[in-house]
Amino acid sequence: MTIDVIDLFAGPGGLGEGFASLDEGRKFKIAVSAEMEASAHQTLTLRSFFRHTRGDTKAERAYYDFCNSASAPHPRDVCGLAWRVAEAEARQLELGVDGHNKTLDQIIDSKRLDPDRTLVIGGPPCQAYSLVGRAKNQGTAGYVATEDHRHFLYREYLRILHKARPAVFVMENVKGILSSQVGGRRVFHDILRDLCHPGKALHRPVAKQADGYRIYSLVAPTHFERGMEPAAIDANDFVVRSERYGVPQARHRVILLGVRDDLQITPPKPLKALDAVTVRDAISALPKLRSRLSTNDGPASWEQTIKSLVINLSSDADEQGMPDLSAMLALRVQEVSAEWLTGGLRVASYDTALGKSRFHHLVSDPKLEVWLNHEARSHMAGDLARYFYAAAFADKFGRSPKGHADFKLKGLAPSHANWQSGKFEDRFRVQRFDQPSTTITSHISKDGHYYIHPDAAQCRSLTVREAARLQTFRDNYFFQGNRTQQYHQVGNAVPPLLAAKLSEVIAELLGA
Secondary structure, three states: OOEEEEEEOOOOOHHHHHHHOHHHHOOEEEEEEEEOOHHHHHHHHHHHHHHHOOOOHHHHHHHHHHHHOOOOOOHHHHOHHHHHHHHHHEEEOOOOOHHHHHHHHHHHHHHOOOHHHEEEEEOOOOOOOOHHHHHHHHOOOOOOHHHOHHHHOHHHHHHHHHHHOOOEEEEEEEHHHHOOEEOOEEHHHHHHHHHHOHHHHOOOOOOOOOOOEEEEOOOOOOEEOOOOOHHHOOHHHHEEEHHHHOOOEOOEEEEEEEEEOOOOOOOOOOOOOOOOOOHHHHHOOOOOEOOEEOOOOOHHHHHHHHHHHHHHHHHHHHHOOOHHHHHHHHHHHOOOOOOOEOEEEEEOOOOHHHOOOHHHHHHOOOOOOOEEEEEOOEEOHHHHHHHHHHHHHHHHHOOOOOHHHHOOOOOOOOOOOOHHHOOOOOOOOEOOOOOOEOOOOHHHHOOOOOOEOOOHHHOOEOOHHHHHHHOOOOOOOOOOOOHHHHHHHHHHOOOHHHHHHHHHHHHHHHOO
16 A cells, blocks of 8 residues: 655655655655746656656657657657646645645645555755855845745645644754754744644644654664653754765755654664765766857857966976976876767767766666757856866875865966955865765856866866756656756755655554
8 A cells, every 4th residue: 555645835846856756656645746937847847747658658659759869859749648647646736825835735635645644755945044044145135034925835744744644744954954043043943843743733623633743864773752842852953964875965954753642663774785876887978068158159169268378377387396297187187088079968878878877877767869958058257277187186096175275276266356265165176076066056057166066177067967967856857947947946956865765764653
């Protein structure tokens, strides 16, 4: 018997994908998913279609034809009935808006879900909790934290817990939520208390006794329940470090596992650690791409620009008495090739044999003929110099260069008045081949400075597909919308592979 899943704040579906993929969908079934942003909802619906049509030859062909060819019709135009099923599952809804809340409530009521076989998953938007978001908010004139509705979107999560009374829930958010305060109160402490008793938190009558939850860590023997003081436990015990569980990314997130009080369930076993997966394991099989020039782009002009820039850097390194650095730059620039493409929404040719890592075989798909969402950005000439230098530096010295002390060659310093203050020492960051990447966040949609490709010769930031691989999305996961929207979707998602690990724990808890 499958467990029904209500997926809130679903984004492109990373968390739901992990649950729905366990045992090919025989353990968990998405009853409804809710996402407000249009492009993420398009991705979510397309993925729902993919899942619902397993084993349907016509629908499967329609999906892969759409992936493999820009001239192929959209699956909704080929398999209308199956597409309507996907649309019924993946709903574009903004939680907190009365009409949308009513629609979601009606959908849940129509499903007649068994609370004991229901799971609620999701993570309220994190901009108000993240360290970067909070710093930005503090610099906004007139910003008042207690008036920022994003601090309280988790109450929409509470509302669904109170309504559906699921046996279990999974709530995910950024690590910054642990230190966030509103009105002098620790947000995380209030969230723990509220999740333990959703009805009471919402000031609503509790019709049944089974309204409360015990909150468990997935990595430590720590739990929280009614009557306990949040300050008495170590909040960091709820932080899951993804790189310990097979994800090629140092993504640290708070994940709370709630179990309804009336269920006599043995506390969950901690997630099982796995060997580290590196950036090389994740992205080395993808076709090499050249970046674009933001002005006067072309293969020859791109190559000439990089070589001219590197000649100047190498010369300055010699003048500063750094012959090893000069030689390293001169060596790496020989690998630059104007023959490389700049990529696109679909890039030929996909070959599963190109990758040798276990991770590659986990996410690859022999039915694909192209690489999806693999397009290089355009960069200014000054940034090309910094990207090339940073990647070559990291390759030689085993670390990404930091601030003005490492970027001391002529032409590398950006035009920041406070460049030498130390505040911008991580302004440019290389993702090293030999270790997991740093956290992929939605900031990747704005610029690529934190996400420099480790191959200096390609001289660029990561593509959407490379970021998606670091997030453990399968290669057949087709992100919709424009490139900026695709980056945003990937950066905000929960890694599906980590979600699959969570699903194994919950399936065991519920005897699925």
